[in-house]
Structure formats: C-alpha cells, structure tokens
Amino acid sequence: MNRIKIFVLVAALSLGIVGCAPTITPIPIESDFWAGTTANIGVVMLPAPPVAASFPGADCLLCMMTAQAANGGLARHVATLNDDELKDFPQQIVAALRKKQIQAIAVEDVTPLKEMEKIQPTDENGADRDFGIYRDQGFTHVVLVDIGALGVARNYAAYVPTGDPFGVMSGSVALIDVANNKFEMRMVINSTYTTGGNWNDPPSYPSVTNSFYAAIEQGKEMVLSALNVELASE
Amino acid sequence: MSRVVSVVSVLCVLASCASKPSQFEPKLSSDSSLSLNHNLEVMVEEGFPVFLGLPEEPGSQGQIGYVGYPGDSAEVFLAAVIVHGLLETGRQLSVESLKQEAANSILVPYENQIKSIYEAIGEKYLAQPGVVTSDTTKPTTVVSHRMAKFRLRLRPMIFMTHDERQLLLVSEAEITDGTNVRYRNIIEILSAPISQESQDMNPVNTWLEDDGKLFQSTVLSIFEQGVRLALMDAQGSFSAEAEHETFSFLQGGRVHFERAVLVGETKEHVIIRTLRKRIKAIPAT
Incomplete structure (x- = not known):
C-alpha cells in the first residue's frame, strides 16, 4: 500500500514539473483588433514556476529514479539557471503595445487566478474567472501571460532517453475584455529549443544553458506574435 | 532488490553514455605581441578549407513525447532497452550521414568558384591547393613556407545554409610558438543573407552572377575576417566583461x-563570445 502511495505522489510531482501545456481552444486575435482602438490594457504576468529539469516519458517509479540518477548533474545545473530574462517582459509587452499607439501599463500587483472569483463562462470564448478586479483599476482589457513550465526537458521511453535535452517555456497568453470576461485572444505558447548536440558538458552545460535561454526568447516572441505586436526597438 | 539496483546501474551507464562531452578545449590568451607582422605566419592546414552544405537544423523542434517499453520483468525491460539503444544509434548515424550528403549537393553548381577560391587562398596560405572534399576526418598535414616565431594554423570549414542565402565560416584557430600552444579557439562568421528581390528568384543565380563574383568575394571576406578575429581574440581584444544576453539572428531562413x-x-x-568561449560574428541587422 505504501509503495502505491509513494508511486502516486512521485508521479503527481513529476507531472507537475513537466507542466503539460494546457488544453485550450486557440482563439487568434482579429487582424484589425488594434486599429483605432481606445482600449486601456493592463499587462499581467503570473509568477513563473521554478526553473527545473523534467523527464517526460519516464513514468514509472523505477524509470523516474533512473532518469533522475542518470541526469543528476544536468538537473542540478538547470536548477541554477534563472528566469531573470522574464522580469522585464511585461514592460516589453507594454512597449510593443505603445508602439501601436495603444495605452498600456504593466500591472505590478498581480492577483493569482485562484484568488479571483470563479464564474460560469457564457460561451466558448468566455473566461471562467471574473477579471473585475482589473476593471476596477480602469482597464478595459487585460493581457494575461501564464507560464506553466520553464526549464529543460529530456524525453524518455520508460528507462531510456530518446533524445537530447531541450529548453522549454510553455504556457498561454490571453487578451481578455474585462467588461464581459470574454477572450479576445487566447493561444498556447509552447517554445522548445534543442541543444544541438554535444550537450553533456558538465559542469556548465553551455548547450543546455543556451537552449534554456533560447526557449525563453523564442517564447517571448511567440507571445508578441500571438498579440500581433512587435518588440519596440531600444 | 539487488536485481533492481543492478538494472538501474546498467541503465544509468547506458543513459549517461548517450552524449559524449565535446573534445575541443579553447585556450584563450591576451598577448599583444601576437600580431600580423614578421613574427607571425598564417597558414591553412592541407585539405582545408572544406566546403559543406549546412543541413536544416531541428532548432526549436524539440517536442515532449512518450514511447513505451514492453516487459513484465527487469530482464525484458533491459533487453528492450539495449536493442532500442543499438537501433537508435545506428539509425541516427545513417540519418545524419544522409542529411549531410543531401546538404552537400547544393554546392555542386559552385564547383568552379570553389576551385578559384582554393587557388586564391592557396597562393597566400598553402604550399599546394587543397581538394574539394566533404571528408573532414582525413588526417591533415601542416604545410609551412617560411619560419616565424608564432604560427597561426587554421582549419576553416565553409558552410552554405540550406536556403542557399548565407555562408557560415567555422574555423579552428591555433597559435603556437613552435613548441607550446599559445591560443586555441573556434571562430564562426555568418554572412548576411543575400538579398532576394522575389521569392521565385534562385539564389544560385545571385551567387554566380558575374562569374561568381559575389560567392567568391563573400567566401574570401569571411575567411579574412576569421583570421583577423582570431588574432584579435589572441591579443585579448575581446576580453571585456559584460552581462550575458540572448542574441537572435537569421540563419538558413x-x-x-x-x-x-x-x-x-x-x-x-x-x-x-558564446558560452563555449567561441568568437562568433553574426549579421548586424
């Protein structure tokens, strides 16, 4: 019985770290959405999860132990990487929106989704949370960036790695009309970047480090592309 | 329990063998006496430069995936693992080889220009011109034409991207003083994409226009820049401390x-300067 409990616990933890991309129906932004709009946008980025190594496919208890043991150095190195490159991202989104003459502000006091009132979506484009808190702050819309997984993944087939590690940043980006809690846009972000061979270079793992930061940069571009805006030149 | 431990141990060894550390170890220096004068000669090792096609890299194509193994016992698992490992290794090697062969085929139209480039580089840096080859494994011999205190040896490889719009120089550079290695690094230079007036335009025509003037001048330009950057790096010109950033650039479209x-x-x-300490020049725009 104890073994089953341990297995369930470890499996749940592992899935949490892998952070499967959410299964949401994509809603692309209307191509002329920003044209002539008087929207006042609040850019909200939810706190990103800790940077971690994950081993999708190593699902059984013994497989997980094997993957962890075989990639101990890699996992320890990944844990030393940071998400500093994301700290200015809300401001970068604001700058990209302002480049399109859109009024926008990065929201610093972010309310976690679970603390927002749960509501019944009115249709398939409806959100299941009430974004009224942002309506009260004077925003007409909210850009919500939710990063679900950040780090480095290595695919496994039970006990055996099936490829090299790769950087991962996954999650979603949404544009919500806070007057009616409807999605104007909602897209999954799944940025992965390969290490390109010769990755096993402890202790600094340069290829792994590169793939991690490349996945972040590529993920940021995916978010901007989903919003149909471009990074403002510095 | 001991059987489980032994299986895990074997699997850990197998898993950790999946990728070997890279062999090239850079040795940086900041010696201002290393300069292009009578003290230093530059030479290209015989058989170089090598011209290759650059296969399309997977880049961002890493995907989270799952593959299952059969087996009710540790032995069956282990057998499946070993067979899979062997098959996978063989498959990857043959796929890589085929991909490289296919990539190299884009250089066929440039044969005459490559010969001219060998002559141009050979006159300056080689006792005898090299041979067009995709074989980078054959032994190389240093050809010396004069004596100098320092010697900069280069092993340049010139890749054409799979979209045929850019050239990439990857060159090992090593400075010796006769007995000791004073400097060793890899220099990479990526040319800017050639302009494409229309999507239908064949890049071969652009490169080969005017007797291949653009192709030859681009190859010689990135080669000369490679020599210059290697020397500057050896002199310590690139030793400035700065924050790491993530740079983006267009390569192969x-x-x-x-x-x-x-x-x-x-x-x-x-x-x-990359995380591997290499010097890399990427297009400014």
Missing part, C-alpha cells in the same frame, strides 16, 4: 538564438 557576451561590433557584424 530561421531565427536562431545564442546566449553570449557582446565583445565588439563592426558595420556588418555583431561580435559575441
């Missing part, structure tokens, strides 16, 4: 990313 430190800029290139 796709955006690539490199975590690096900015060490210099020219009109055409941004010069960065």
Whole structure:
C-alpha cells in the first residue's frame, strides 16, 4: 500500500514539473483588433514556476529514479539557471503595445487566478474567472501571460532517453475584455529549443544553458506574435 | 532488490553514455605581441578549407513525447532497452550521414568558384591547393613556407545554409610558438543573407552572377575576417566583461538564438563570445 502511495505522489510531482501545456481552444486575435482602438490594457504576468529539469516519458517509479540518477548533474545545473530574462517582459509587452499607439501599463500587483472569483463562462470564448478586479483599476482589457513550465526537458521511453535535452517555456497568453470576461485572444505558447548536440558538458552545460535561454526568447516572441505586436526597438 | 539496483546501474551507464562531452578545449590568451607582422605566419592546414552544405537544423523542434517499453520483468525491460539503444544509434548515424550528403549537393553548381577560391587562398596560405572534399576526418598535414616565431594554423570549414542565402565560416584557430600552444579557439562568421528581390528568384543565380563574383568575394571576406578575429581574440581584444544576453539572428531562413557576451561590433557584424568561449560574428541587422 505504501509503495502505491509513494508511486502516486512521485508521479503527481513529476507531472507537475513537466507542466503539460494546457488544453485550450486557440482563439487568434482579429487582424484589425488594434486599429483605432481606445482600449486601456493592463499587462499581467503570473509568477513563473521554478526553473527545473523534467523527464517526460519516464513514468514509472523505477524509470523516474533512473532518469533522475542518470541526469543528476544536468538537473542540478538547470536548477541554477534563472528566469531573470522574464522580469522585464511585461514592460516589453507594454512597449510593443505603445508602439501601436495603444495605452498600456504593466500591472505590478498581480492577483493569482485562484484568488479571483470563479464564474460560469457564457460561451466558448468566455473566461471562467471574473477579471473585475482589473476593471476596477480602469482597464478595459487585460493581457494575461501564464507560464506553466520553464526549464529543460529530456524525453524518455520508460528507462531510456530518446533524445537530447531541450529548453522549454510553455504556457498561454490571453487578451481578455474585462467588461464581459470574454477572450479576445487566447493561444498556447509552447517554445522548445534543442541543444544541438554535444550537450553533456558538465559542469556548465553551455548547450543546455543556451537552449534554456533560447526557449525563453523564442517564447517571448511567440507571445508578441500571438498579440500581433512587435518588440519596440531600444 | 539487488536485481533492481543492478538494472538501474546498467541503465544509468547506458543513459549517461548517450552524449559524449565535446573534445575541443579553447585556450584563450591576451598577448599583444601576437600580431600580423614578421613574427607571425598564417597558414591553412592541407585539405582545408572544406566546403559543406549546412543541413536544416531541428532548432526549436524539440517536442515532449512518450514511447513505451514492453516487459513484465527487469530482464525484458533491459533487453528492450539495449536493442532500442543499438537501433537508435545506428539509425541516427545513417540519418545524419544522409542529411549531410543531401546538404552537400547544393554546392555542386559552385564547383568552379570553389576551385578559384582554393587557388586564391592557396597562393597566400598553402604550399599546394587543397581538394574539394566533404571528408573532414582525413588526417591533415601542416604545410609551412617560411619560419616565424608564432604560427597561426587554421582549419576553416565553409558552410552554405540550406536556403542557399548565407555562408557560415567555422574555423579552428591555433597559435603556437613552435613548441607550446599559445591560443586555441573556434571562430564562426555568418554572412548576411543575400538579398532576394522575389521569392521565385534562385539564389544560385545571385551567387554566380558575374562569374561568381559575389560567392567568391563573400567566401574570401569571411575567411579574412576569421583570421583577423582570431588574432584579435589572441591579443585579448575581446576580453571585456559584460552581462550575458540572448542574441537572435537569421540563419538558413530561421531565427536562431545564442546566449553570449557582446565583445565588439563592426558595420556588418555583431561580435559575441558564446558560452563555449567561441568568437562568433553574426549579421548586424
């Protein structure tokens, strides 16, 4: 019985770290959405999860132990990487929106989704949370960036790695009309970047480090592309 | 329990053998006496430069995936694992070889220009011109034509991207003083994409226009820049401490990313030091 409990616990933890991309129906932004709009946008980025190594496919208890043991150095190195490159991202989104003459502000006091009132979506484009808190702050819309997984993944087939590690940043980006809690846009972000061979270079793992930061940069571009805006030149 | 431990041990060994550490170890220096004068001769090792096609890299194509193994016992698992490992290794090697062969085929129209480039480089740096080859494994011999205190040896490889719009120089550079290695690094220079007036335009025509003037001048330009950057790196010109950034650039029609430190800029290139300490010049725009 104890073994089953341990297995369930470890499996749940592992899935949490892998952070499967959410299964949401994509809603692309209307191509002329920003044209002539008087929207006042609040850019909200939810706190990103800790940077971690994950081993999708190593699902059984013994497989997980094997993957962890075989990639101990890699996992320890990944844990030393940071998400500093994301700290200015809300401001970068604001700058990209302002480049399109859109009024926008990065929201610093972010309310976690679970603390927002749960509501019944009115249709398939409806959100299941009430974004009224942002309506009260004077925003007409909210850009919500939710990063679900950040780090480095290595695919496994039970006990055996099936490829090299790769950087991962996954999650979603949404544009919500806070007057009616409807999605104007909602897209999954799944940025992965390969290490390109010769990755096993402890202790600094340069290829792994590169793939991690490349996945972040590529993920940021995916978010901007989903919003149909471009990074403002510095 | 001991059987489980032994299976895990074997699997850990197998898993950790999946990728070997890279062999090339850079040796950096900041010796200002290393300069292009009578003290230093530059030479290209015989058989180089090598011209290759650059296969389309997977880049961002890593995907989270799952493959299952059968087996009710540790032995069956282990057998499946070993067979899979052997098959996978063989398959990857043959796929890589086929991909490289296919990539090299894009250089066929440039045969005459490559011969001219060998002559141009050979006159200056080689006792005898090299041979067009995709075989980078054959032994190389240093050809010396004069004596100098320092010797900069280069092993340049010139790649054409799969979209045929860019050339990439990857060159090992090593400075010796006769007995000791004073400097060793890899220099990479990526040319800017050639302009494409229309999507239907064949890049071969652009490169080969005017007797291949653009192709030859681009190859010689990135080669000469490679020599210059190697010397500057050996002199310590790129030793500035700065924050790491993630640089993006277009290579083969796709955006690539490199975590690096900015060490210099020219009109055409941004010069960065990568996490592997290599010097890389990427197009400025």
